[in-house]
Amino acid sequence: MTTTEPLRFVRSEQLDRLAAERFDILIIGGGVTGAYAALDASLRGFRVALVEKDDFASGTSSKSSKMVHGGLRYIEQGNLDLVRHSLLERQRLRRNAGHLVQRLPFLFPILKKDGVFDQRLAKAFESLLWTYDLAGGWREGILHQRLSKAEVLSHCPTFREDNLVGGLMYFDARVDDARLTLTLARTAAFHGAAIANHTKAVEITRDTHGKVDGAVVHADGREIAVRAGAVVMATGVWLRDWTGIRKGEAKTLEIRPAKGVHVAIPWLKIRNDCTVTIPVPGRSRRATITRWGNVSYLGTTDEDYRGDLDDVLCTREELDFLLEGARSALKTDLTPDDVVGSIAGCRPLVAPPGGKTLEIKRNHKIDIADDGLITIVGGKLTTSRHMAEQTIDAAQKVVGRSARCRTKKAYLLGAAGYDAQAIVASGGLQAHLGERYGTEARFVSDILQGDPALTAPIVEGLAYSEAEAIYAVRHEMAGSVDDVLSRRTRARLMARDASARAAVRVGAILKSELGLSDQIVAQQVSDYVASVAREKSVLMGAN
Numbered sequence: 050m051t052t053t054e055p056l057r058f059v060r061s062e063q064l065d066r067l068a069a070e071r072f073d074i075l076i077i078g079g080g081v082t083g084a085y086a087a088l089d090a091s092l093r094g095f096r097v098a099l100v101e102k103d104d105f106a107s108g109t110s111s112k113s114s115k116m117v118h119g120g121l122r123y124i125e126q127g128n129l130d131l132v133r134h135s136l137l138e139r140q141r142l143r144r145n146a147g148h149l150v151q152r153l154p155f156l157f158p159i160l161k162k163d164g165v166f167d168q169r170l171a172k173a174f175e176s177l178l179w180t181y182d183l184a185g186g187w188r189e190g191i192l193h194q195r196l197s198k199a200e201v202l203s204h205c206p207t208f209r210e211d212n213l214v215g216g217l218m219y220f221d222a223r224v225d226d227a228r229l230t231l232t233l234a235r236t237a238a239f240h241g242a243a244i245a246n247h248t249k250a251v252e253i254t255r256d257t258h259g260k261v262d263g264a265v266v267h268a269d270g271r272e273i274a275v276r277a278g279a280v281v282m283a284t285g286v287w288l289r290d291w292t293g294i295r296k297g298e299a300k301t302l303e304i305r306p307a308k309g310v311h312v313a314i315p316w317l318k319i320r321n322d323c324t325v326t327i328p329v330p331g332r333s334r335r336a337t338i339t340r341w342g343n344v345s346y347l348g349t350t351d352e353d354y355r356g357d358l359d360d361v362l363c364t365r366e367e368l369d370f371l372l373e374g375a376r377s378a379l380k381t382d383l384t385p386d387d388v389v390g391s392i393a394g395c396r397p398l399v400a401p402p403g404g405k406t407l408e409i410k411r412n413h414k415i416d417i418a419d420d421g422l423i424t425i426v427g428g429k430l431t432t433s434r435h436m437a438e439q440t441i442d443a444a445q446k447v448v449g450r451s452a453r454c455r456t457k458k459a460y461l462l463g464a465a466g467y468d469a470q471a472i473v474a475s476g477g478l479q480a481h482l483g484e485r486y487g488t489e490a491r492f493v494s495d496i497l498q499g500d501p502a503l504t505a506p507i508v509e510g511l512a513y514s515e516a517e518a519i520y521a522v523r524h525e526m527a528g529s530v531d532d533v534l535s536r537r538t539r540a541r542l543m544a545r546d547a548s549a550r551a552a553v554r555v556g557a558i559l560k561s562e563l564g565l566s567d568q569i570v571a572q573q574v575s576d577y578v579a580s581v582a583r584e585k586s587v588l589m590g591a592n
Contacts, residue, residue, distance in 0.1 A: 050465035055492040055524040056235055058244075060269075066243040067266065068273045072098045074444050075264060075277035077250045077293070079103075080110035081226065081430055083283035084233035085437035085456070091240040092459055093441065093452035098275060099234065099242055100266050102249035104532045106230035108358075109285050110430070111536050112394025114311065114349055115341065116324075117142055117150055117431050118221035119185060120411070124177055128410055129184060135431045136185025139222055142434070143189075145460050146229060148467045148487030152189060153223040153339070154323035156196070156204055158378075161212040163328060168214055178219050186219060193219035205321040205338075207379045218323070223339070226430060227536040228485060229461075231525060236461045247528055248273075253280060253293040253422060261421040279447040281440060282424045285397040286358055293422055301416055302426060306355075306395035307406035310363040311348030312371055312588075313390040313542050318381050319345040329374035336374045342512070344389060344543050347371045351407045354395050362583075363391040365590030390542040391588050399427040415439055421447045463487025478504075481512050493520050507533075508540040508551040518555055522562040530555045530577040541581065549581040 074090045076083045079101025087099040101107070119136040123129075142150045159171045178186075178193040186192070194217070201216040202208060238244045248268035256262045263276040282293050289304040319325075324339040338347050350367050368391070372383050400409045413428030413436050425440040438454045445451050463486050472483035482490035496516040497504055503516040521527040521537035533555050535541040540548040556570040565573075 050239075050460045050462065051488055055489065055520075056239055056462065058235075058238065058524060058526055060245070060526070060528065063243055063245045064248070064268055064271060064273065067098055067100070067245060067248070067268075067275050068271075070096065070098075070243065070276075072096045072243070072275065072277040073448050073450070074098075074279045074281060074441070075100070075275055076281045076283055077264060078281075078283035078285060078287075079105040079230070079234060079246055080108055080283065080285050081106065081230045081233065081433040082285070082425055082428070082436050082440070083281070084230050084237065085433045086281060086283055086425070086440045087237035087242045087244070088233050088240065088459070089434075089437045089441045089454060089456045090444065091237045091242040092455040095441075095448075095450075095452070097237065097242040098277065099237065099244050100248040100250055100264075100268075100275070101246045104246045104529070104536060105234050105526070106227040106536055108287070109394045109397065110230045111227035112309070112311075112361075112392040113226045113430050114309070114337070115223050115226055115339065115346075116153065116221060117224050119181060119431070120429075121177065121181060122407075123411070124180055124184075126408070126410060129180075131410070131412065131432075132181065133184045134435065135429070136181075136188060138432050138435055140185075140188040141457060142224070142229075142431070143222055145456075145458070146224070146232065146464050147469055148463050148483060148485075149229050149232065149461075150222050150224045151469070151484070153221050154204075155219050155221060155337075156201065156323050156325045157217045158201055158208060158325070158327075159214045159216055160328075161214060163212065171217070175217060178217060181219060186221075189220045189222075191220050193217060204323050205319070205325045205379075207318075207320055207381045208325070209378060209380050223341075224430075225485075225539065227539065229430075231536065232461045232463065235525065236459075239462055244526070246526055246532075255295070255420060259420055261418075279444045280422055281444060282422065283426075283440070285426060286395045288397070288424065288426055290358065292424065294418065295420070301418070302399060302414065302424060303401050304426060305353065305398040305400045305402065305406065305409070306358065307398050307409070308352050308354035308361060308393065308395050309349040310367045310371070310391065310393040311346045311542075312363060312368055312388045313344040313346045314375075314383060314387050315389060316340055316343045316345050318383060318387060319379065321345055325378075327374055327378035329370065329377070336371060338375065341539075342543060343510075346542070347375055351396075351405075353406055358395060361393045361395055362587045363393045364587060367393075368588055385589055388588065390545040391584065392542055396429075397426050413439075415443050417443055417447065423447065463489040485517075492524070493517055496520060507554060508538070508544055509547045510544055511538070511540055511547070513538040513540060515554070515558070518558050519562065522559060528559075528563070530559065530573045531580070533559075534577065545581055545585060549578045552577045
């Protein structure tokens with residue numbers, strides 16, 4: 050898994066493979082579950098293809114809370130088995146993607162009144178944390194802690210002191226969800242899978258016996274018939290609108306999208322070094338504030354969503370809800386103008402209408418239809434490896450072959466041999482690259498050494514360099530301005546307006562690297578700038 054050259058990726062070659070080869074398994078949907086399923090299948094020795102209509106992680110998998118965790122609220126729901134298994138999977142991700150998945154402390158302040166819980170409930174909550182530790186939290190090598198008032202303020206100096214008594218801290222992990230998904234897809238490609246983003250499946254095909262035998266996809270003006278022994282629908286919430294089943298057949302799964310939003314605020318406004326849990330006045334749901342680079346992101350909501358799944362945005366009402374919670378807990382004046390970025394996505398819940406989405410269990414469901422079509426939906430990022438394992442187990446039944454799952458100990462590209470403590474110890478460029486690319490950071494620094502001018506930031510005020518944008522296009526399957534600024538980097542979330550100003554430069558890199566026409570580049574730049582403007586307009590309440 051440690052290579053001397055970066056993974057080569059030529060899009061036209063991948064599309065030619067889709068047209069020419071017959072695959073054992075075709076996976077539709079390039080979110081974290083689909084990408085992990087592609088990796089799992091390729092490691093078992095299957096011929097695998099993965100197609101995604103937009104970009105890898107462009108849906109739910111780039112808009113999560115970025116947390117790899119067991120989930121305290123699942124203990125509160127009585128779903129201890131999910132917590133225990135999630136914590137086991139958390140540690141597998143910590144090992145297999147050590148450059149991307151890092152420890153994250155969670156702080157629960159204890160208040161005299163109007164808190165997430167008061168002093169009377171603190172002991173009961175600490176019992177819950179002991180349960181969490183015993184269920185698997187201990188695998189992180191550190192147990193929960195009780196903090197004094199001063200210790201709470203050392204972790205979040207802007208927290209209001211009026212009713213503050215102390216706090217409780219426990220430990221989970223975080224990840225750049227988009228980069229994790231991308232790395233899974235690239236690792237699958239490393240092991241032989243045919244991978245193509247911006248490739249839309251438009252029809253599931255069936256043979257003369259009515260059995261699924263592939264799909265028709267559209268990409269770059271081409272219509273390609275992909276032949277496969279089994280087809281997996283891993284499209285998440287989009288199953289609400291298209292399940293791939295035959296016309297006239299009844300749906301067997303009820304998909305209930307639950308919208309969640311986060312907004313990014315300059316870190317200096319918060320100054321937290323961990324995830325701080327805060328109460329929201331008059332609401333049962335608590336909010337969290339997590340540091341990420343030089344921003345702190347505040348979230349999340351959990352409400353039914355019935356709108357266009359390709360057009361999910363954070364509204365002014367949701368923004369005001371989150372800012373109200375932050376202002377009530379922090380001694381810092383936050384206004385909508387402070388927000389530098391936002392994300393909004395939908396969780397793919399499997400449940401009938403009725404009740405609060407917050408109370409629905411995050412279990413996943415795998416279905417094999419009579420014609421062999423396989424569907425995977427539900428679950429959460431933390432358990433994506435296990436979901437993929439069970440999905441490929443199901444696919445094996447359809448293709449009539451069996452092989453052992455190998456992902457429990459399978460390193461992702463960049464993880465093997467990576468020493469997080471050594472790399473990030475003194476900060477600097479190597480630490481920045483290490484946390485994004487792991488041992489593959491050398492390939493980015495090769496570009497920098499070849500042309501030191503490419504150390505210039507691609508987006509004003511952020512650490513991402515022009516060399517990283519070039520690497521994204523050459524070796525990370527980025528094909529558009531949005532791919533680079535929204536997911537290969539997270540500039541759109543961290544510095545929305547500055548990212549729009551960088552669109553022209555990113556377009557120039559795409560033109561140079563991919564040979565795109567002036568017209569295509571101009572359209573991509575225009576589309577990105579317009580999309581950012583609309584996102585901001587809806588956020589601020591203009592629409």
